[in-house]
Amino acid sequence: MSTTEPVPSEADPQERGPAEKKLRPGRTNATKQRLFEASMELIGERGAAGVTVDEIAAAAGVSKGTVYYNFGSKSDLIAQLLRHGVDIMLVRLQDVRGQANDPLESMTNMVGQAMEFMDDYPSFARLWVSENWRTPGEWSAVFAELRAELLAVIGSAVESVAAGYKVDESIARGSLEAAIFGAIFVVGLDRQTYNPERTREQSVAAVMTIMHGYLIK
């Protein structure tokens, strides 16, 4: 945890079990996949520091050694897990991009897709909000990069709206994107945790209120 890489003298590059290496399709991917799913679930529920590697291995139906064979460390596993989740989300958001002609409708679709993603990977959002915003934490760099990628997608959607409608230019674009981002996550998480009876449409509509307020009527 302390990030102080021990490795005092022993620098053996060709030690064993290279954690990052081209892999033959078949089993390796499956193992990593199962480790991703198991960690996503556990870490999303109890936080990164609250889950042990042994638990993750057990949940994935794999031995502890396998975890360290596929990933260099617990920290590395989590970093790759974050990347993995964001990749899935990005693909989904890209899919609905330009599906509609109206930028506002396109935006609604995107928010809906984000909500659906949170339904399918409920633990990812928990992981995200749990570990993000940690002052110089272990994955600051990873989060900064992933955050930028997600905000870029939202940003381009907002850009399209701004190009097609008259909007309130006095609103800072960056803050607006953050607000949308935050509203999506918190509305989605709140629905899962406290108000499962609320529909996805309700949630999307509440988030889209931001965009309607951005427009000049």
Add this chain to the structure above:
Amino acid sequence: MSTTEPVPSEADPQERGPAEKKLRPGRTNATKQRLFEASMELIGERGAAGVTVDEIAAAAGVSKGTVYYNFGSKSDLIAQLLRHGVDIMLVRLQDVRGQANDPLESMTNMVGQAMEFMDDYPSFARLWVSENWRTPGEWSAVFAELRAELLAVIGSAVESVAAGYKVDESIARGSLEAAIFGAIFVVGLDRQTYNPERTREQSVAAVMTIMHGYLIK
């Protein structure tokens, strides 16, 4: 914050106790207060599970035993810490309530006050988003209660707006409140962590976009 007394060792017989020597509870409160501040800072940065009781004690300038003298357990400390932070926030939000005549302006003040709170207690929001939304976690009950209290304040402000303006009734009130809540926290946290150059006014304006979208004009 104001003390900053070094208190390096116990060679100072006149320093051990705070000025007020009227009642026993006076001392208790001072120690508890320091423990609150120390834990808020540390836990906000590294998460509840990532901070040790020894660290908290050291940061507060007391011994580990004192932590257990004042609180029953680490878990209890955190529960009380959450309550403490919410109480501060609630007092602040109540203060601006009804300060303005226009409900919308009043709402703007409230959001501004929330942002100011996040400036003053930057670690509290981190603690909140880190530990909230944990499926049956240790403080589920505490969070449920505190969340309700905070949402009630936001809700009454929204209610006032709805009473004074024509609003979009098709938007679910609960989801709207969650969106506002989420936008406040995430915009505030994002500003602190990634974009400190953004002003509080920008942030407030971005959040208030939600309310403008709620209005029918």
Add this chain to the structure above:
DNA sequence: CTATTTGAACTGACCGGTCAGTTTAGTTAG
């Protein structure tokens, strides 16, 4: 043969919680 996985042992550090003892402030008795 080679890549991958297993399972278990091992370590070295760490952690939450405890407790017997110490300090301090306030009170009482002489």
Add this chain to the structure above:
DNA sequence: CTAACTAAACTGACCGGTCAGTTCAAATAG
């Protein structure tokens, strides 16, 4: 005024247990 007393407040060494990370010989599979 002060010595004795009391109880709250505080201390820090200590304990039982846990965890991340390492290593490796043997098994499995392509």
